[in-house]
Amino acid sequence: MAEFTLVIGDRNISSWSLRPWLVLKHLGVAFDEVRVRLRQPDTRRQNLRHSPSGKVPVLKHNGLVIWDSLAIAEYLAEQFPARHLWPADAAARATARAISAEMHSGFQALRTHLPTDILGRFPGKGLDGEGVALDIARIQEIWQDARTRFGAGGPFLFGAFGIADAMYAPVISRFLTYNVTCPPECRDYMENVWNMPVLQEWRHGCSEFG
Ligand SMILES: N[C@@H](CCC(=O)N[C@@H](CS)C(=O)NCC(=O)O)C(=O)O
Structure with a gap:
């Protein structure tokens, strides 16, 4: 054990x-x-x-x-x-905590209208739901801001992979399931997370249950 x-x-x-x-x-x-x-x-x-x-x-x-x-x-x-699951730098760490908390307590429209279905593909479904466009825009802003200000040291939000990336990984899945249009910088970030071997491992286990 x-x-x-x-x-x-x-x-x-x-x-x-x-x-x-x-x-x-x-x-x-x-x-x-x-x-x-x-x-x-x-x-x-x-x-x-x-x-x-x-x-x-x-x-x-x-x-x-x-x-x-x-x-x-x-x-x-x-x-x-x-x-260093949180960034070592204090400003980066505070930002990582803020965006993780924002994910943990927010984005209700996204959760309601774009439910997680990792293997499902429903392009466009739910995107017209009330508040969804605002949630999507805010998430893209968060990713771009973190990558620009703190991401130079690696391919993730704060360079190295950390808790903030884990908090947003299911959002990446939703963006792929519902084919959300993203600017190139966001697409690059999403690919970096989505292609991690550990995420591939999770995806392989997705068909086990419904
Ligand atoms: N705030 C909790 C939310 C956990 C949560 O909602 N879990 C869902 C599954 S993703 C659940 O257990 N649902 C069971 C139920 O509602 O009966 C967390 O961050 O862990």
Whole structure:
């Protein structure tokens, strides 16, 4: 049994699960993966076996249970400080935290009208939903701003891969599923994330459940 256990939902639809899974994989930490099926009559009961909130993802470590994606990412950043899951530079770190929090608490229109379906392809569907265009524009602005101000050292938002990239990875999936038009700089960034071997690994597991 590995030191860490991550409980996740169906890979194809669980955007919140993808985020900490990516962080753990990026760290190269061994972990046991437990899967719960979402959108089933007993999903809540199954989730409550692992998570006091009744939601996944959940990280279990040395008897500790952490039931929120961003809290899990923060915990991992503290467990592995040398890996700089947040940027080392204070201004970059504050910005990375702000955009991660913005993702965690916002973009409701995107979530409502463009639900995560990693393998699905529905070009244009939902793009006329109320607030969707504003959410898309704001996300593209965030990516361009981070890449311009802090991204010179590598292909990700703050150069090296970190929590902020993991937080936005499911958005990239949505942009591909619904064929969202993006400026070239955003497309480059999306490709850099989408072609990461760990993301390919996640995608390969997407057809396992519905
Ligand atoms: N704020 C939570 C959200 C977690 C969440 O909404 N998880 C969904 C799956 S992606 C869930 O467990 N849904 C089960 C349900 O609503 O019954 C986080 O960041 O982890």
